[in-house]
Amino acid sequence: MPIILLIILILVILLVVLGIRFQRKRTREKLQAAAFNPAWVLILQNNLALYSSLPDTLKHKLHGLINAFLYEKTFSGFNGLEINDEIRVTIAAQACMLLLNRDDDFYPSLKNIFVYPGAFKSMQTRSDGMVNTVEETVRIGESWQLGQVVLSWQHSMQGAMNSADGQNVVYHEFAHQLDHADGAIDGTPVLDSAENYASWSKVFSEEYTRLRDKIAANKKTLIDDYGAVSEGEFFAVVTELFFERPVLLEKEHPELYEELRKFYRLNPVEWF
Numbered sequence: 001m002p003i004i005l006l007i008i009l010i011l012v013i014l015l016v017v018l019g020i021r022f023q024r025k026r027t028r029e030k031l032q033a034a035a036f037n038p039a040w041v042l043i044l045q046n047n048l049a050l051y052s053s054l055p056d057t058l059k060h061k062l063h064g065l066i067n068a069f070l071y072e073k074t075f076s077g078f079n080g081l082e083i084n085d086e087i088r089v090t091i092a093a094q095a096c097m098l099l100l101n102r103d104d105d106f107y108p109s110l111k112n113i114f115v116y117p118g119a120f121k122s123m124q125t126r127s128d129g130m131v132n133t134v135e136e137t138v139r140i141g142e143s144w145q146l147g148q149v150v151l152s153w154q155h156s157m158q159g160a161m162n163s164a165d166g167q168n169v170v171y172h173e174f175a176h177q178l179d180h181a182d183g184a185i186d187g188t189p190v191l192d193s194a195e196n197y198a199s200w201s202k203v204f205s206e207e208y209t210r211l212r213d214k215i216a217a218n219k220k221t222l223i224d225d226y227g228a229v230s231e232g233e234f235f236a237v238v239t240e241l242f243f244e245r246p247v248l249l250e251k252e253h254p255e256l257y258e259e260l261r262k263f264y265r266l267n268p269v270e271w272f
Contacts (some may be wrong), residue, residue: 027068027071028068028106031064031067031068031071032064032065032067032068033064034064034067036063036064036066036067039085040063040066040085040089041063043085043086043089043090044062044089044090044093047086047089047090047093047157047160047161048090048093048094048160048161048163049160049161049162049163049164050097050160050163050243050244050271051093053163053271053272054271055271058100058101061100061101062093062096062097062100065096065099065100065106066089066092066093066096068106069092069095069096069106070088070089070092072106073092073107073110073111073112073113074111074112074113075087075088075091075112075113075115076112076113076114076115077115077116078114078115078116078120079116079117079120080117081115081116081117081153083115087115087153087156090156090157090160091113091115091151091156091170093160094156094159094160094168094170094171094174095107095170095174097171097243098171098174098175098178098239098243098264100264100265100266101264101265101266102264102265104178104181107174107177107178108181109145109147109177109180109181110147110148110149110177111147111148112147112148112149113148113149113150113151114148114149114150114151115150115151115152115153115156116150116151116152116153117152117153117154118152118153118154118155119138119139119140119152119154119155120138120139120140120150120152121136121137121138121139122136122137122138122139122142122150123135123136123137139152140152140154140155140169141155141156141169141170141172141173142173143173143174143176143177143180143185145180145185149173149174149177150173151169151170151173152169155169156169156170159171163243163244164244164245165244165245166222166224166240166241166244166245167224167240167244168240168243168244171236171239171240171243171244172236172237172239172240173236175235175236175239175240176232176236178190179232179235179236185232186231186232187204187208187230187231187232187233187234187235188200188201188204188231188235189235189263191263196262199259200259200263203255203256203258203259204231204234204235204256204259207223207234207238207253207255207256208227208228208231208234211223211227211228211234212228215228222241222245222248222249222252222253223237223238223241223253224237224240238253238256238260239260242257242260242261242264242268243268246267246268246269246271246272247269247272250269
């Protein structure tokens with residue numbers, strides 16, 4: 001192919017991509033500025049305990065994010081579960097809590113949200129040296145790198161209605177989606193600067209090691225033991241605490257809280 005035709009082809013592709021991105025941005029802006037369904041407000045008031053604590057400006061922003069999120073993502077029910085607005089809005093609201101003050105691209109790799117009535121069975125591969133074993137486990141949530149999140153509706157609802165126990169499966173799985181934005185679930189999402197990466201790495205590494213040491217010594221911890229499984233799980237677990245038990249997290253782990261505050265650009269302590 002002559003070089004001139006190749007250049008023209010590349011320019012055409014770039015123009016198409018830019019056009020798609022521009023149109024998507026325009027659509028999102030319209031949806032975020034659109035009126036929010038009053039019936040959905042009732043769902044948030046009834047199901048999302050944290051909603052009543054949000055400042056009005058953040059409630060309005062949450063409404064717009066939910067509008068755009070529900071337009072872009074597809075929900076599918078399994079094991080007889082029929083998807084309705086209550087399920088979609090309750091899950092979307094929790095997913096969008098993580099985006100409230102972030103200029104993120106609405107979990108760009110995420111396309112589908114699969115919802116089961118309750119806990120579901122999943123095949124997991126466990127590696128032991130050179131031997132890989134496939135085991136059937138019972139799960140309440142999974143975040144896949146292929147554009148899918150799987151959730152238990154029972155536990156998604158429980159997490160929404162109880163905003164003080166530090167456990168929320170939707171926050172957890174969507175924290176994994178943020179973590180995976182750079183291609184790896186390693187406990188370090190995309191940050192703004194080299195300085196932020198250095199600070200994040202230092203604090204999270206120290207806190208992760210401290211958690212593992214406390215668990216080994218059978219000491220009580222605010223951070224759930226599951227956070228010691230890996231750096232990726234640690235980030236997801238402390239995200240749950242950040243939104244649900246921020247006062248305690250800031251008191252017991254001030255440096256960790258500050259890193260999360262900078263990342264999410266929120267200060268949930270102010271809401272309580």
